[in-house]
Amino acid sequence: MLKKSFFTLINVFFILIFLSLKQIMAAEVPLPITPTSIACGDLNQDGYQDLAVGIRGDILIYWGNYNGNLSSYKLVAFPGTPTKIIIADINGDNKNDLVISDSENGGIKILVNQGSGDFLIHEERNSPSANDFALGYFNDDSFIDIAVANTSGGVSVLYGNGIWDLKKSTWFTPATYPIPAAGAATAIATADFNQDGRADFAVTAGDMLYILEGQEDGSFGVTTQVQTGSSPVAIGIADFNHDRILDIVVANKSSNSIGLYYGRLEGGKYDLSSPVFYQVGYSPSALSIADFNGDNYLDVAVTCEGDNTLYFLLDTGLGNFSKSIPVTTGIQPVQVIATDLNHNGKMEIITLNKISNSFTLLYDQEINAQLSFRLPSLDIKVSNNGGNPSDGPITVTTEVNNNIQIWASLDANDCHGISADVYLLLNASVDDKGKISHKTYSITSEGLTEGEAPLVTNWTGLTNIPLTCIWTMSVQDLVRTIGAGYYNITAKLVIHSPNGLTYYVSDTADFAITGRVLSNPPTIDVKVQKVIESGKTKIKTFVSVNANKAQDLPAFAYIWIECYGSYTYTTDDNTTEVDHCAYIEQYTPEGWQVLEDKCYTQDEWEDRQSPHIDPCTEWPVTDLDNCPLFDLPVSEFPSGYSCTFNVGLIIQNEGGFDYSVFDSAPF
Amino acid sequence: MRKREIIVPVILSLFLTFACYSYAQPISDTTGKIGIGLRVNGMTTTSDTYKGRDIDKKDQAMFGVSLSYGVNSWLSLEAAFDGSLNTKLKDNTLGIDLATINVYPLTFSAQLRYITKNPEFYNWIVPYLTFGFGYYFVSGDVSSEYKAEYYPNDVKLDFDGGWGGHVGIGTDIFASKTIAVGFEARYFWASGSIKETITNPILNASTTHKENFDLDSWMLGINIKFFFK
Numbered sequence: 001m002l003k004k005s006f007f008t009l010i011n012v013f014f015i016l017i018f019l020s021l022k023q024i025m026a027a028e029v030p031l032p033i034t035p036t037s038i039a040c041g042d043l044n045q046d047g048y049q050d051l052a053v054g055i056r057g058d059i060l061i062y063w064g065n066y067n068g069n070l071s072s073y074k075l076v077a078f079p080g081t082p083t084k085i086i087i088a089d090i091n092g093d094n095k096n097d098l099v100i101s102d103s104e105n106g107g108i109k110i111l112v113n114q115g116s117g118d119f120l121i122h123e124e125r126n127s128p129s130a131n132d133f134a135l136g137y138f139n140d141d142s143f144i145d146i147a148v149a150n151t152s153g154g155v156s157v158l159y160g161n162g163i164w165d166l167k168k169s170t171w172f173t174p175a176t177y178p179i180p181a182a183g184a185a186t187a188i189a190t191a192d193f194n195q196d197g198r199a200d201f202a203v204t205a206g207d208m209l210y211i212l213e214g215q216e217d218g219s220f221g222v223t224t225q226v227q228t229g230s231s232p233v234a235i236g237i238a239d240f241n242h243d244r245i246l247d248i249v250v251a252n253k254s255s256n257s258i259g260l261y262y263g264r265l266e267g268g269k270y271d272l273s274s275p276v277f278y279q280v281g282y283s284p285s286a287l288s289i290a291d292f293n294g295d296n297y298l299d300v301a302v303t304c305e306g307d308n309t310l311y312f313l314l315d316t317g318l319g320n321f322s323k324s325i326p327v328t329t330g331i332q333p334v335q336v337i338a339t340d341l342n343h344n345g346k347m348e349i350i351t352l353n354k355i356s357n358s359f360t361l362l363y364d365q366e367i368n369a370q371l372s373f374r375l376p377s378l379d380i381k382v383s384n385n386g387g388n389p390s391d392g393p394i395t396v397t398t399e400v401n402n403n404i405q406i407w408a409s410l411d412a413n414d415c416h417g418i419s420a421d422v423y424l425l426l427n428a429s430v431d432d433k434g435k436i437s438h439k440t441y442s443i444t445s446e447g448l449t450e451g452e453a454p455l456v457t458n459w460t461g462l463t464n465i466p467l468t469c470i471w472t473m474s475v476q477d478l479v480r481t482i483g484a485g486y487y488n489i490t491a492k493l494v495i496h497s498p499n500g501l502t503y504y505v506s507d508t509a510d511f512a513i514t515g516r517v518l519s520n521p522p523t524i525d526v527k528v529q530k531v532i533e534s535g536k537t538k539i540k541t542f543v544s545v546n547a548n549k550a551q552d553l554p555a556f557a558y559i560w561i562e563c564y565g566s567y568t569y570t571t572d573d574n575t576t577e578v579d580h581c582a583y584i585e586q587y588t589p590e591g592w593q594v595l596e597d598k599c600y601t602q603d604e605w606e607d608r609q610s611p612h613i614d615p616c617t618e619w620p621v622t623d624l625d626n627c628p629l630f631d632l633p634v635s636e637f638p639s640g641y642s643c644t645f646n647v648g649l650i651i652q653n654e655g656g657f658d659y660s661v662f663d664s665a666p667f
Numbered sequence: 668m669r670k671r672e673i674i675v676p677v678i679l680s681l682f683l684t685f686a687c688y689s690y691a692q693p694i695s696d697t698t699g700k701i702g703i704g705l706r707v708n709g710m711t712t713t714s715d716t717y718k719g720r721d722i723d724k725k726d727q728a729m730f731g732v733s734l735s736y737g738v739n740s741w742l743s744l745e746a747a748f749d750g751s752l753n754t755k756l757k758d759n760t761l762g763i764d765l766a767t768i769n770v771y772p773l774t775f776s777a778q779l780r781y782i783t784k785n786p787e788f789y790n791w792i793v794p795y796l797t798f799g800f801g802y803y804f805v806s807g808d809v810s811s812e813y814k815a816e817y818y819p820n821d822v823k824l825d826f827d828g829g830w831g832g833h834v835g836i837g838t839d840i841f842a843s844k845t846i847a848v849g850f851e852a853r854y855f856w857a858s859g860s861i862k863e864t865i866t867n868p869i870l871n872a873s874t875t876h877k878e879n880f881d882l883d884s885w886m887l888g889i890n891i892k893f894f895f896k
Binding site (some may be wrong): 055 | 718719720721760761818819822865869870872
């Protein structure tokens with residue numbers, strides 16, 4: 001009896017494990033025939049995402065349920081070969097329909113949802129043959145329209161008439177808008193790029209990306225064009241760099257890359273930056289945009305049909321992408337869609353695999369497992385004069401003793417032992433004769449170098465490094481080399497992974513330098529002579545000043561003497577103690593003033609605060625050559641002490657900042 | 668509305684017939700006689716929809732035979748079987764033929780005949796009203812155009828008939844006691860059904876769609892009847 005219960009328990013345990021595995025494992029769902037297209041949406045109004053897979057002659061409908069599982073398919077006859085499916089409510093009856101492009105017979109066809117799983121077909125007569133299409137509201141009426149990337153070139157817009165009667169052979173009024181490129185338009189996407197309230201198009205054709213902006217009369221015209229990679233086949237739109245302007249990604253099939261174009265909007269004119277290309281696998285075929293790793297940044301999933309892989313380009317939050325390791329799909333993935341099948345707020349990925357006659361379904365748990373590969377975590381900080389390192393921004397003045405320290409820490413995470421190039425880049429926006437000048441300097445083993453150059457090349461063996469000061473420089477030297485202004489220190493690791501992929505990890509800290517630096521500051525030289533006059537020992541002091549570029553600049557002059565001594569004594573309990581004594585006096589307009597004349601115990605000495613020295617006069621800096629200052633009798637100073645005679649100048653700049661120069665001589 | 672417009676005058680005519688029937692003259696009195704007839708009709712079809720699309724049936728000829736029996740001078744019963752020539756169902760929305768069908772009505776009718784007793788009128792002309800019911804058999808073949816539309820799937824259309832009724836008006840013109848030529852106009856209403864099965868031969872899976880469609884038509888025809896005692 002006990003054994004039976006035990007085995008029952010074990011069986012239940014394994015069943016539970018199996019069921020849980022079923023939820024998290026990537027599933028490759030076989031299809032009976034070569035698939036040509038895929039889309040998801042709620043087709044039976046139950047609130048759950050269903051799947052429509054196009055094959056030649058039919059659409060296979062998989063009904064989804066609450067758990068994200070899919071039913072076996074229901075066949076819906078389709079006259080042709082569906083190459084793209086979009087699920088949307090075309091006729092406003094609150095039931096999602098299937099809008100389908102037919103590569104076999106050409107044109108757009110619509111499977112009109114009758115509810116209960118029944119669909120009736122509408123074949124839009126005279127609609128153009130589409131490589132790609134998008135839905136939207138492209139004129140001022142409230143009827144849905146279709147924008148088509150025409151196989152014969154240009155963009156055709158099918159404006160909805162609002163009469164969705166199956167007896168009618170046309171539901172749309174077509175219009176065609178040319179683009180400069182000869183040949184077929186290969187992909188199209190729609191959004192309001194210039195934020196004028198009207199839909200615009202992004203279209204690829206002939207290795208170019210075109211922006212067609214919507215005009216007031218409902219027509220469209222090319223306003224922007226940029227070069228793409230070779231054979232662009234898919235377009236995605238999102239604000240990747242969080243500047244509230246839409247950016248565009250393009251999958252380039254023949255150059256195995258994804259091009260990222262940052263949108264720019266000035267005076268209502270939408271423009272695109274030069275692309276940043278991310279190399280992915282062989283023959284990228286499709287892309288889908290969603291937040292795949294739950295960091296609230298939109299990422300890009302890219303299928304590569306040439307090497308049966310799926311790549312994730314993960315938005316770092318800085319507007320650039322970090323490329324994931326590739327995920328294996330079925331053979332020749334030609335389309336990819338993202339959807340939340342299981343209603344947990346996280347995206348699933350479905351790739352359509354043409355040769356293996358299947359679709360690969362990756363649940364969010366599986367995606368997270370694939371994306372759990374952690375790149376190194378780099379932290380860069382900045383401090384002033386040994387203060388607390390921070391991400392900044394901190395403000396540093398050009399005082400002579402001020403220094404900037406750069407700190408870095410590294411957590412190698414999953415990249416221990418991998419080689420990397422290290423860059424320390426200073427991006428500065430400095431004042432250059434009234435204009436802001438942008439400069440980039442690299443910190444290298446030879447010092448500061450203009451441009452981008454590595455600090456270390458091929459640093460083998462990434463490892464954890466605690467927060468360490470990696471570079472210090474005088475603020476004045478920095479200002480002399482680059483200038484005063486705003487600085488951004490960027491540490492960048494270019495990681496060469498063993499599988500041939502390159503990853504980029506970076507972090508930044510900010511600081512600002514204010515004030516000015518004298519290009520040729522004054523110098524002070526103090527000399528002391530001990531002489532005997534009339535039987536008395538005197539100290540004669542002399543000062544030399546070379547004004548250099550500070551000639552006639554107003555300066556506060558400081559003159560003071562510091563003497564320090566110590567003596568050892570034995571206490572009643574036979575312990576040896578050391579007392580420290582300080583004698584400090586400063587010269588004032590009223591003459592010499594003793595600031596401190598006191599002895600301290602060891603503990604008191606450690607807590608002692610130096611007295612504040614006041615300027616004795618305000619003096620326009622000028623050249624002095626061994627100018628005698630004072631004759632001071634030695635007897636005025638405590639015997640046995642070591643003394644220094646100090647002279648300093650603090651120059652008041654126009655901006656209210658200081659430049660200091662001091663010298664001292666012992667006696 | 669259309670059926671009501673037809674039924675009202677028919678009932679009115681019936682009333683008049685019952686009110687005015689008279690003694691039959693020998694040449695046109697078919698009391699106790701069995702008649703066989705041959706007839707040809709022109710079938711004027713009505714339009715309908717299939718899968719929401721506009722479907723037209725092409726007008727076509729229908730040939731038939733009839734068997735009648737004169738119950739008395741004013742009532743005759745008739746059984747008839749007709750068959751249409753190939754009638755095309757055209758999908759006007761798609762602009763292609765959907766199928767070719769044949770309609771075979773097997774109908775049972777009562778004829779209320781009016782033979783005047785007034786010798787001033789032609790008593791060899793017998794107008795009548797007819798009404799009845801029947802089963803309308805339908806057969807058909809899917810068109811090659813419709814098959815091509817769904818290629819590589821295999822498309823099969825199964826047609827089924829249905830019960831229907833008819834009313835009409837006609838006249839028999841007797842050449843002798845045994846031969847009469849008649850003209851008749853009748854309207855019948857009946858509903859058939861189409862079951863569409865589209866099979867993907869690779870999947871060996873099918874999708875089906877079944878929908879009723881109207882067979883309603885006008886029939887205008889001429890017939891010749893032979894009567895036997």
